[in-house]
Amino acid sequence: MKATAKAHTNIALIKYWGKRNEAIILPTNNSLSLTLDGYYTTTTVEFDESLSQDQFILDEQIASGEQYNRVTAFLDIIRQMAGKQLFANVTSVNEVPTAAGFASSASGFAALAAAGSKAIGLHLSEKELSRLTRRGSGSACRSIYGGFAEWEMGMREDGEDSYAIPIAPANYWDIRVAAVVLSATKKSVSSRAGMRRTVETSPFFQGWLDSISYDLAEIKQGIKARDFQQVGEIAEANCMKMHATTLGAKPPFTYWHDTTLVVMQKVWEMRSQGIPVYFTIDAGPNVKVLYLPEHEAYIEQTLGELQGVTDIRLSKPGQGITYI
Numbered sequence: 001m002k003a004t005a006k007a008h009t010n011i012a013l014i015k016y017w018g019k020r021n022e023a024i025i026l027p028t029n030n031s032l033s034l035t036l037d038g039y040y041t042t043t044t045v046e047f048d049e050s051l052s053q054d055q056f057i058l059d060e061q062i063a064s065g066e067q068y069n070r071v072t073a074f075l076d077i078i079r080q081m082a083g084k085q086l087f088a089n090v091t092s093v094n095e096v097p098t099a100a101g102f103a104s105s106a107s108g109f110a111a112l113a114a115a116g117s118k119a120i121g122l123h124l125s126e127k128e129l130s131r132l133t134r135r136g137s138g139s140a141c142r143s144i145y146g147g148f149a150e151w152e153m154g155m156r157e158d159g160e161d162s163y164a165i166p167i168a169p170a171n172y173w174d175i176r177v178a179a180v181v182l183s184a185t186k187k188s189v190s191s192r193a194g195m196r197r198t199v200e201t202s203p204f205f206q207g208w209l210d211s212i213s214y215d216l217a218e219i220k221q222g223i224k225a226r227d228f229q230q231v232g233e234i235a236e237a238n239c240m241k242m243h244a245t246t247l248g249a250k251p252p253f254t255y256w257h258d259t260t261l262v263v264m265q266k267v268w269e270m271r272s273q274g275i276p277v278y279f280t281i282d283a284g285p286n287v288k289v290l291y292l293p294e295h296e297a298y299i300e301q302t303l304g305e306l307q308g309v310t311d312i313r314l315s316k317p318g319q320g321i322t323y324i
C-alpha cells in the first residue's frame, strides 16, 4: 500500500482570493493558473496496518504542529473515502526553495493527494483528484494539471462541483516565469488569514469579485490566441486588484515590502522600453515576472542586479501529476 507522486506548484494569473466556505475550502471566485516546472514536491505515502499514528517527514525533518496536523487531517479524508482505518508514513521532499515564499502547499498537497489516494487503493479521475486536493489547499487543486488550469468555484455548498479543469497543456505555449526572491523575512499574514480578513472587512472586496468574470474571459481569449500582451496585462491588473483589497481591510495590511515595489517599478521601466514583461504577486513579498524566452537573459540579469534580490528562479510551463 505504497505510492509516490510528483506535483509542480502553480502561479495564479487570475487569483483565488476569498472563501465562501472555510471548512471544505470553497472559493468566492474562479481562478486560473500556470503550472511551473521549476518548483515541485515528491511525496511517498505508505499505509501500514502496524502503525498506530501517521508520521510525516518533510525535507528529512519529522514534521510536527500545524504541518503535521494539516497532513493527518487530509489523510483522514482519504481514509474516509476508502473506508479504511490505516495510518501512513508520509515522506515529502520539496524542490521549492522555502525562501521563495512559493505556496509550497500547492505542490505539497497535490503530491500528497495523488500518492495517498493511490496508495490506499483509490483510483481517482483527475477531476476527483483535484476535488480531493482542494480540501488540502485551494490553489493546490490546479496543480493536478500541467500548463494552464482553471479552478471552477462551483455553485454547490457540498463542493461536488468545485475542482480544476485543464485549459491548455504545458507544451501549448512557452511563456516563462521568473520568481524574484527577496531577502524580506518579516512574516506576512498567511493567505488563509489574509483572505478571511479581507472577505470579512474590506469594502473593496466586492469590486474584486465584480471584476473576475471579465478578467477570466479576457485572459482565456489571450491564452487561446497566444497573445502575451493581453495575458500579461490582465494578470498584472488582476494581481493589483487582489492586493488593493488588503489595503481596505480592518486592520489594513499589505504583502508588499520595499523591494517588492522596486521590482514592480523595474518591470514597468522595462515595459516602457518596449520589452513585453509583466508581474504577479501572491500572499507574500516575492514577485513573479512573466516574460517570453527571447528576453530571458536580459530580464534575469536586470532583476538580479536589484538591491534586496537574493535569488531568481526561472520556470517554464510545468507538467501535472506524475507517478514514480
Ligand SMILES: O=C(O)C[C@@](O)(CF)CCOP(=O)(O)OP(=O)(O)O
Residues within 6 Å of the ligand: 011, 012, 014, 015, 016, 017, 025, 031, 103, 105, 136, 137, 138, 139, 140, 191, 192, 281, 282, 283
Ligand atoms: O494562488 C492563488 O490563487 C492566490 C493565492 O496564492 C494568494 F495570492 C492564494 C493561495 O491560497 P491558498 O494557500 O491555496 O489558501 P488555502 O486554500 O487556505 O490553502
